[in-house]
Amino acid sequence: MQIYVNDQELDAELTDERNLEDVYNAVSDWISQHRRYILGLRVNEEEVALSSLKSLETDAVRRLDFYVGDELDMVLTTVDELDRYVDQIGSTLYELDSLNANDIGNLQEGVQWIQQIMSSFSTIMNMDLSAMSVLVPGSQGKEAIDRIMQRLESRAAQFNNQNDRAAIESFLDDLRSFKF
Incomplete structure (x- = not known):
């Protein structure tokens, strides 16, 4: 799975993340250390509800895009x-x-x-x-x-x-x- 943040591909590997909720939480923890926030998310170039992330296995996803920003x-x-x-x-x-x-x-x-x-x-x-x-x-x-x-x-x-x-x-x- 390719993971992008603001259209920049991350050079990262999944470790224990089994579903997209795990990936979301890991990315959220990482960016919050830099006082940034997740503003949007797309899975395989489609918007998805946060509530559906747990049911989406990482193996079934080709591309995951995060859009992040600062407090403003x-x-x-x-x-x-x-x-x-x-x-x-x-x-x-x-x-x-x-x-x-x-x-x-x-x-x-x-x-x-x-x-x-x-x-x-x-x-x-x-x-x-x-x-x-x-x-x-x-x-x-x-x-x-x-x-x-x-x-x-x-x-x-x-x-x-x-x-x-x-x-x-x-x-x-x-x-x-x-x-x-």
């Missing part, structure tokens, strides 16, 4: 991903009049993911959100984000009781706060 690259990639997520969810919700149980669960997971993104963003950028002023009068960055996150969590949980167009619109209004 990671932040920019993640912010772009958040922006696409907000667009995708917004477009989907805009077309619905009500949500099923699976939709509600997915929204609740999405809210948790947004919370993780914001937390990681502030940590990587060394930003104290509570020291930032935002356009909401009398608010600091952390307060405003926390307030929006609480409303998103609350509204996602309330879909079990109030599952109509008005509830969806309220959720979308808060979700748009994370549009970049």
Whole structure:
């Protein structure tokens, strides 16, 4: 198997790695020593989900491409991903009049993911959100984000009781706060 990092072939041999999850973890450990992060991955020139790596044996793979970057690259990639997520969810919700149980669960997971993104963003950028002023009068960055996150969590949980167009619109209004 050929392993590439940012289109440069690695001169390395596999030792105990049996599947792509093992290879991924080894590369991740190696690049993290240099304060770099895996931003993307392609197997045989196709994008794959991280969850499928364990089931892919190294013998079955011809080429493995890693795309890595520094902290700023990671932040920019993640912010772009958040922006696409907000667009995708917004477009989907805009077309619905009500949500099923699976939709509600997915929204609740999405809210948790947004919370993780914001937390990681502030940590990587060394930003104290509570020291930032935002356009909401009398608010600091952390307060405003926390307030929006609480409303998103609350509204996602309330879909079990109030599952109509008005509830969806309220959720979308808060979700748009994370549009970049």
